[in-house]
Every structure is written in C-alpha cells, then in structure tokens.
Amino acid sequence: MSTVGNPANIFWHENPVGKAEREKLLNQQGCVVWITGLSGSGKSTLACSLGRELQSRGKLSYVLDGDNLRHGLNKNLGFSPESRTENIRRTGEVAKLFADAGLICIASLISPYRKDRDACRALLPDKKFIEVFMNMPLQLCEGRDPKGLYKLAREGKIKGFTGIDDPYEPPLNCEIEIQLKDGVIPTPNEMTEQVVSYMEDRGFLEA
Ligand SMILES: Nc1ncnc2c1ncn2[C@@H]1O[C@H](COP(=O)(O)OS(=O)(=O)O)[C@@H](OP(=O)(O)O)[C@H]1O
Numbered sequence: 782m783s784t785v786g787n788p789a790n791i792f793w794h795e796n797p798v799g800k801a802e803r804e805k806l807l808n809q810q811g812c813v814v815w816i817t818g819l820s821g822s823g824k825s826t827l828a829c830s831l832g833r834e835l836q837s838r839g840k841l842s843y844v845l846d847g848d849n850l851r852h853g854l855n856k857n858l859g860f861s862p863e864s865r866t867e868n869i870r871r872t873g874e875v876a877k878l879f880a881d882a883g884l885i886c887i888a889s890l891i892s893p894y895r896k897d898r899d900a901c902r903a904l905l906p907d908k909k910f911i912e913v914f915m916n917m918p919l920q921l922c923e924g925r926d927p928k929g930l931y932k933l934a935r936e937g938k939i940k941g942f943t944g945i946d947d948p949y950e951p952p953l954n955c956e957i958e959i960q961l962k963d964g965v966i967p968t969p970n971e972m973t974e975q976v977v978s979y980m981e982d983r984g985f986l987e988a
C-alpha cells in the first residue's frame with residue numbers, strides 16, 4: 782500500500798541553530814506585527830513607515846502585504862470567506878517562519894474575520910503577536926478610495942467588498958489601536974512612533 786500523503790510518515794527535524802541564537806545575532810526579538818483594518822485605513826502606509834524606521838535603527842524586518850502576496854503565494858485565492866480564511870492562514874504560517882528566523886515580520890492585510898486573526902495569534906509564542914488595529918471610520922477610508930474600489934463596490938460592480946457588503950470584525954483585545962485624536966488623523970510618523978514605543982517598552986528591539 783502506498784504511504785505517500787500519509788501524515789503519519791512525516792517527521793520533524795530539529796535545527797541545530799536555535800531561535801535564541803539567531804535573535805542574539807540580530808539583537809532583536811522575532812515577532813509578528815499584524816496590521817488589520819479596512820481597505821484604505823492606512824495599513825500599507827504604517828507597514829512601510831514602520832519597516833523604514835526599524836531599518837534606520839538597525840533592526841531587520843520584512844513586510845508581508847496582502848496585495849503583494851496575492852500576486853504570488855496567494856494568487857489562486859479570491860475574496861469569498863473561505864478564500865480570505867485561507868489567505869490569512871497561509872500568511873500567518875509564513876509570518877510564523879519569519880518570526881522564528883528572528884525577524885520582525887510586519888503583516889498588513891485586511892484580515893476581516895476575528896477567528897482567522899486569532900488562529901494566527903495562536904501560531905506564535907505568547908506575546909510575540911502584536912495586533913495593530915487601524916480603527917479608521919469607513920467614511921474616511923471610502924473618502925480616500927485610492928484604488929476606486931469603494932466606488933465600484935457601491936455601484937455593485939464588486940461584490941463582497943469589506944465594509945460595504947462583507948463584514949469587518951474589529952479586534953476585541955488588540956495590543957495597539959491606531960485611531961483619530963480629537964477627530965485628527967495621526968500622521969504616518971505618529972502611527973509608527975506608537976508601534977515602536979510599544980516594541981521598545983517590551984524589549985522587542987534587543988535580544
Ligand atoms: N472584495 C474585496 N474586499 C476587500 N478588498 C478587496 C476586494 N477586492 C479587491 N480588494 C483589494 O484587495 C486588497 C485586500 O487584500 P487582503 O489580502 O488584505 O484581503 S483579506 O485579508 O483576505 O480580506 C485590498 O487592498 P487594501 O486596500 O490595501 O486593503 C483591495 O485593494
């Protein structure tokens with residue numbers, strides 16, 4: 782009988798170099814910064830700005846952007862609930878590998894469903910998953926509409942668009958919330974500073 786594809790025949794190989802050794806080499810803690818929020822809420826803006834700031838501090842990070850991943854790893858996935866769940870699952874697994882490699886992995890995806898984000902959190906060691914909620918009002922995101930997708934969704938030309946006719950479930954216990962202050966949008970630098978301070982205070986930026 783063929784045993785191909787039988788999970789009972791798959792084994793785990795320990796790597797002789799451990800995560801702690803890699804972290805010491807890099808002088809940082811491997812972790813995942815998971816940025817979630819509506820289309821147009823500023824996820825990519827924060828991811829890029831944070832990546833740049835960490836680079837300038839000599840910290841190694843890597844951005845996993847939802848749009849970009851859909852050009853390769855996730856190119857066979859659409860926007861049905863099942864596809865989004867698989868999109869987040871795959872990205873969570875890749876993010877886990879980057880964190881294990883000792884990097885600060887910045888994942889930037891709408892990731893609209895709470896259970897999918899929680900499943901990614903569960904892949905990481907305790908405290909190594911930093912969920913950042915871009916809590917920007919739909920009206921603001923729709924007003925920005927940099928890709929014209931909200932307009933198409935309102936016209937019924939895109940079905941199942943997040944925030945219009947597909948749900949966004951806000952986090953209940955995220956580590957960081959980016960929001961308006963007295964009605965004013967924080968600048969990219971301010972958003973970045975909020976995340977970097979969190980990481981600094983908890984020792985992520987040293988081994
Ligand atoms: N139906 C629908 N709903 C939401 N978004 C849509 C849709 N169709 C296309 N797009 C574009 O795809 C980008 C979101 O991809 P993600 O991988 O982050 O989405 S998800 O996490 O799987 O929900 C998203 O990019 P951002 O605007 O950067 O968030 C959109 O440009």
Ligand SMILES: Nc1ncnc2c1ncn2[C@@H]1O[C@H](COP(=O)(O)OP(=O)(O)O)[C@@H](O)[C@H]1O
Binds near residue numbers: 821823825925927966
């Ligand atoms: N803090 C901010 N202040 C001003 N404009 C912003 C800010 N964050 C994002 N933007 C602008 O809003 C638009 C959407 O931002 P983006 O980062 O692409 O969102 P997302 O990745 O969530 O879709 C872009 O045109 C971006 O330049």
